[in-house]
Amino acid sequence: MRIVRYSHLTEHRIPFSQQDEPDEVDKTRLNLEDDWGEEEDYVETAHWGLLVDDLIYPLTEAPYLSVDRTGAYRPKTIQMRPYTLREVRLAAPVTPSKIACVGRNYAEHAAELGNEVPGEPLIFLKPPSAIIGPDEAVVYPGISGRVDHEGELGVVIGRRCRNVTEADALQYVFGYTVANDVTARDLQQKDGQWSRAKGFDTFAPVGPWVDTHFDPTQRTVRCLVNDEVRQQSSTALMVHSIARIIAHVSRFMTLEPGDLILTGTPSGVGPVWPGDVMTVEIEGLGALRNPVVAETNAAVVFPEAPRLPGRL
Numbered sequence: 001m002r003i004v005r006y007s008h009l010t011e012h013r014i015p016f017s018q019q020d021e022p023d024e025v026d027k028t029r030l031n032l033e034d035d036w037g038e039e040e041d042y043v044e045t046a047h048w049g050l051l052v053d054d055l056i057y058p059l060t061e062a063p064y065l066s067v068d069r070t071g072a073y074r075p076k077t078i079q080m081r082p083y084t085l086r087e088v089r090l091a092a093p094v095t096p097s098k099i100a101c102v103g104r105n106y107a108e109h110a111a112e113l114g115n116e117v118p119g120e121p122l123i124f125l126k127p128p129s130a131i132i133g134p135d136e137a138v139v140y141p142g143i144s145g146r147v148d149h150e151g152e153l154g155v156v157i158g159r160r161c162r163n164v165t166e167a168d169a170l171q172y173v174f175g176y177t178v179a180n181d182v183t184a185r186d187l188q189q190k191d192g193q194w195s196r197a198k199g200f201d202t203f204a205p206v207g208p209w210v211d212t213h214f215d216p217t218q219r220t221v222r223c224l225v226n227d228e229v230r231q232q233s234s235t236a237l238m239v240h241s242i243a244r245i246i247a248h249v250s251r252f253m254t255l256e257p258g259d260l261i262l263t264g265t266p267s268g269v270g271p272v273w274p275g276d277v278m279t280v281e282i283e284g285l286g287a288l289r290n291p292v293v294a295e296t297n298a299a300v301v302f303p304e305a306p307r308l309p310g311r312l
């Protein structure tokens with residue numbers, strides 16, 4: 001089962017002009033301005049979907065929340081026609097409360113940066129605000145001079161867990177996805193701790209889907225920059241297994257449904273520059289492509305939240 005999140009390019013971007021105008025009383029109370037209903041105002045929301053061949057069947061909720069009496073995931077589809085992939089833009093297929101990451105989980109990668117392999121999983125966090133989807137641009141920060149790609153296997157948690165054993169840990173996995181742990185290497189070395197280097201907006205590309213039946217053992221992980229292979233290894237070479245990572249993380253924090261774990265990157269990390277295109281491929285799972293663009297110095301302006309009648 002492959003799970004996606006998507007925005008529909010037309011129907012799911014609803015111009016305000018197609019919504020009812022609030023009456024005058026509401027308009028005063030809500031302090032709305034006269035531009036209500038301008039055509040360039042859009043509501044854009046990503047929805048959950050089930051991907052079958054190239055058709056997307058809309059889901060009523062996050063798929064790991066739809067569990068039947070036996071404990072099996074039974075995503076509920078909405079009775080409407082499916083979309084084709086050409087009708088949608090795919091978003092990152094995860095909405096985690098946190099992204100737990102493992103550092104130095106491939107021996108050759110630890111060695112290439114002059115580090116020892118840690119005796120237990122070395123855990124750090126990336127903020128969910130760093131997540132972008134397939135084909136979205138990674139923004140090269142103006143305050144960094146060295147940004148690296150890190151192709152990684154991502155694990156999506158399906159059930160809340162705390163203090164699980166290594167033997168039981170895989171029961172809590174919902175599925176697997178492809179990720180890129182983009183890193184400002186110079187700031188990682190300068191800061192000592194990694195929140196800034198790993199946490200920039202756009203530094204967590206994820207996608208294009210979550211596969212619930214993927215077998216992550218002995219799979220090739222590759223990262224290409226402009227079609228040149230930079231990283232190539234096997235998940236068999238992880239120092240700490242996925243089960244051990246989950247057990248280890250769950251010893252100190254509750255893992256929630258939808259949480260994302262990045263399992264570490266193989267050797268071959270290296271710099272990218274604006275204009276490059278990074279592609280992370282995991283054998284049998286999928287390929288995640290993201291271009292790199294330079295940061296502009298313009299202030300970041302967020303669109304206003306939808307101003308709906310009756311909602312203050």
Ligand code: MG
Nearest residue numbers: 150181264265
């Ligand atoms: Mg990493």
